[in-house]
Amino acid sequence: MANRAPSPHPVTIIAVAIGGAVGATARVFLPWPTMLDNSLTSFDPLPLAIINLLGAALLGLVTGYSSQRRWPEPVIKGVTTGFFGAFTTMSALTLAYTGLTFGQTVYPASTMFQGVAIGAGIVAILLTFLFVTTVVTLWTLKLGVHLAGERA
Numbered sequence: 001m002a003n004r005a006p007s008p009h010p011v012t013i014i015a016v017a018i019g020g021a022v023g024a025t026a027r028v029f030l031p032w033p034t035m036l037d038n039s040l041t042s043f044d045p046l047p048l049a050i051i052n053l054l055g056a057a058l059l060g061l062v063t064g065y066s067s068q069r070r071w072p073e074p075v076i077k078g079v080t081t082g083f084f085g086a087f088t089t090m091s092a093l094t095l096a097y098t099g100l101t102f103g104q105t106v107y108p109a110s111t112m113f114q115g116v117a118i119g120a121g122i123v124a125i126l127l128t129f130l131f132v133t134t135v136v137t138l139w140t141l142k143l144g145v146h147l148a149g150e151r152a
Contacts, residue, residue, distance in 0.1 A: 008077075015074035019082020027051055027087050052133055055088030060137035064144025088133075 030051075059080060066076050 009074070012074045012077050015078030016082040019078035020086040021082075023083035023086030026083075027089065049129065052088045052129070053136060055084050056133040056137040057140045059084040059088070060140030060142075061144040061147075064141040064146075065148045066144075068145055068148030 062084070063076075063080055066079075
């Protein structure tokens with residue numbers, strides 16, 4: 001019989017919930033589009049890409065730093081899983097990229113080719129973005145560990 005996973009502490013659950021609420025609120029209500037250009041539409045992926053890259057960088061930095069400083073579990077989980085998990089959402093980015101194809105006229109003779117081409121383009125963009133955010137997160141993770149080591 002497999003060992004059961006330990007139950008999370010109620011304080012950790014509350015910290016993740018609070019962090020998630022604050023992170024989602026920050027993602028939705030911060031003025032990202034207006035900082036860049038007032039003419040951006042709601043389906044423009046640039047603000048979401050900036051949010052995800054910023055969140056990935058800060059997630060790596062906080063995780064690396066906190067791993068060396070031994071922060072309390074509720075703080076680590078609340079900030080990393082809660083806040084950054086809600087702040088950076090691939091589902092929002094996916095919606096933005098697929099939203100770029102809405103409102104286009106589709107002709108039956110070329111529907112299959114266009115669908116495959118658009119789908120492959122969206123997948124390629126998302127995979128590239130996933131790779132870039134992973135590299136950014138890993139680099140800032142090392143930076144956080146380094147910064148925590150210097151301050152010891």
